Amino acid sequence: MTAPQKIGMQTIAFQSPPVIIxxxxxxxxxxxxxxxxxxxxxxxxxxxxxxxxxxxxxQRMMFDxxxxxxxxxxxxxxxxxxxxxxxxxxxxxxxxxxxRSLGIPFLGLYGACSTMYESLAVGAMMIGGGFxxxxxxxxSSHYCTAERQYRFPVEQGTQRPMTAQWTVTGAGSMILAKExxxxxxxxxTIGRVIDMGQGDSQDMxxxxxxxxxxxxxxxxxxxxxxxxxxxLIITGDLATYGKRLTEELLKQKGYDISKRYTDCxxxxxxxxxxxxxxxxxxxxxxxxxxxxxxxxxxxxRYRRILGIGTGALLSSCSLQQGETVPGIGHAVxxxxxxxRK
Amino acid sequence: xxxxxxxxKQKQDYAKIVKQFKPAQRIWRNIFWAFIVGGFIxxxxxxxxxxxxxxxxxxxxxxxxxxxxxxxxxxxxTGLGVYDEISRFGGAGGIVPITGFANSMVAPAMExxxxxxxxxxxxxxxxxxxxxxxxxxxxxxxxxxxYYFFK
Numbered sequence: 001m002t003a004p005q006k007i008g009m010q011t012i013a014f015q016s017p018p019v020i021i022x023x024x025x026x027x028x029x030x031x032x033x034x035x036x037x038x039x040x041x042x043x044x045x046x047x048x049x050x051x052x053x054x055x056x057x058x059q060r061m062m063f064d065x066x067x068x069x070x071x072x073x074x075x076x077x078x079x080x081x082x083x084x085x086x087x088x089x090x091x092x093x094x095x096x097x098x099x100r101s102l103g104i105p106f107l108g109l110y111g112a113c114s115t116m117y118e119s120l121a122v123g124a125m126m127i128g129g130g131f132x133x134x135x136x137x138x139x140s141s142h143y144c145t146a147e148r149q150y151r152f153p154v155e156q157g158t159q160r161p162m163t164a165q166w167t168v169t170g171a172g173s174m175i176l177a178k179e180x181x182x183x184x185x186x187x188x189t190i191g192r193v194i195d196m197g198q199g200d201s202q203d204m205x206x207x208x209x210x211x212x213x214x215x216x217x218x219x220x221x222x223x224x225x226x227x228x229x230x231x232l233i234i235t236g237d238l239a240t241y242g243k244r245l246t247e248e249l250l251k252q253k254g255y256d257i258s259k260r261y262t263d264c265x266x267x268x269x270x271x272x273x274x275x276x277x278x279x280x281x282x283x284x285x286x287x288x289x290x291x292x293x294x295x296x297x298x299x300x301r302y303r304r305i306l307g308i309g310t311g312a313l314l315s316s317c318s319l320q321q322g323e324t325v326p327g328i329g330h331a332v333x334x335x336x337x338x339x340r341k
Numbered sequence: 342x343x344x345x346x347x348x349x350k351q352k353q354d355y356a357k358i359v360k361q362f363k364p365a366q367r368i369w370r371n372i373f374w375a376f377i378v379g380g381f382i383x384x385x386x387x388x389x390x391x392x393x394x395x396x397x398x399x400x401x402x403x404x405x406x407x408x409x410x411x412x413x414x415x416x417x418x419t420g421l422g423v424y425d426e427i428s429r430f431g432g433a434g435g436i437v438p439i440t441g442f443a444n445s446m447v448a449p450a451m452e453x454x455x456x457x458x459x460x461x462x463x464x465x466x467x468x469x470x471x472x473x474x475x476x477x478x479x480x481x482x483x484x485x486x487x488y489y490f491f492k
Contacts, residue, residue: 054455152448152469153449153451153453153468154448154452155420155425155444155447155448155452156428156444156448156452156469157419157425157429157436157441157444158425158428158429159436160429162366163364194347196347196351196356197347197352197356198359241363241364244362245358245359
């Protein structure tokens with residue numbers, strides 16, 4: 001017997017779509033100087049956020065974004081059934097330490113920079129399957145914590161190629177609920193890990209683009225939809241060159257998405273901010289989705305969005321041992337159906 | 342799309358597309374600014390050497406004193422968050438001179454202070470400079486042996 005809510009090979013179609021009743025977003029100063037500044041709940045100027053270390057600052061950002069989401073929905077911690085979160089730091093400490101403070105039953109997730117969309121997909125399944133009424137999902141990243149873990153000390157002078165990206169400092173959180181008002185999650189397409197043999201750690205867009213293209217094409221096949229069914233198709237953090245590659249790969253598969261396609265990593269900074277190819281990190285798709293995209297959906301400027309969280313599944317160890325960089329992409333369809341019961 | 346395995350052919354085809362879409366490295370621009378920035382740092386070094394010579398130090402002493410001064414300035418600029426911008430702009434011009442070496446020592450020292458003085462600063466101080474020292478010393482040693490036998 002087939003699963004009643006699964007269609008095609010990789011897609012879930014929710015029979016009663018979970019509602020995004022609230023979001024919270026906190027960003028750093030560079031993101032606050034960017035074109036989307038007005039869509040975030042809070043901009044933090046200090047990279048330490050008044051804490052002793054950058055890791056603690058990142059935790060505080062995630063904590064604040066979740067508190068903000070709760071506060072906007074007029075809910076308390078004990079109104080939430082489960083919390084789903086992940087981040088880039090070793091053993092996802094930003095998430096676990098935030099869960100320690102909030103005290104909500106917690107499942108840690110890791111999908112690198114695709115974690116926001118991974119947690120949305122899993123959270124929606126928990127609600128759609130009847131296992132929870134309200135789920136809190138979130139993720140975070142911080143330029144300084146990511147730099148020191150994956151690359152060099154922050155004050156180390158280096159020159160980056162134009163394909164390099166800038167890790168977003170920010171945290172985004174959403175509350176999914178069985179009922180309420182707000183945009184709804186109608187579909188989720190779970191991605192496969194795709195490795196096309198790319199190993200350049202300074203060109204993550206090229207490593208992730210095949211996974212994004214694979215998931216998008218699979219989503220169209222599973223649902224029988226076309227790019228024209230969406231007002232916007234948006235990937236998580238492929239940035240300038242990854243976006244072009246995704247368009248090209250999908251063209252080869254027979255889908256032209258170029259007219260309605262953009263990337264969170266391109267939107268979050270302006271060209272004059274010297275971030276090279278664009279933004280990256282868990283926080284990139286999280287804050288753009290929780291801030292900007294929610295605003296577009298809530299104002300009904302866009303009615304249906306296909307968002308694809310993209311992740312590069314590497315570690316500093318795998319990189320040093322000469323492994324290539326596999327990518328993953330998880331797609332979620334968000335529609336602006338208001339006042340659902 | 343069936344099956345997960347990706348053939349070598351697919352990987353090669355993709356590598357071609359990636360290459361085609363990759364922006365050209367701005368090599369000439371980078372070389373030019375590396376020359377200007379690196380040259381300027383050397384100019385400052387020479388300026389200090391001249392000062393120390395005029396104050397009565399021997400050439401050898403003046404060289405050492407100038408190096409120490411450059412190291413101090415680079416360390417200070419690293420602490421002020423300026424030196425990484427110089428290297429970002431100047432590339433090798435900021436990394437190769439002795440000031441770049443100072444930067445690669447001070448940056449980890451600042452960074453790993455959060456993990457404590459022993460396992461943080463103590464263990465990680467040479468993360469960037471370490472490989473340079475190890476292979477620099479090894480190369481000097483190998484060259485010395487060759488010199489001993491073939492001079």
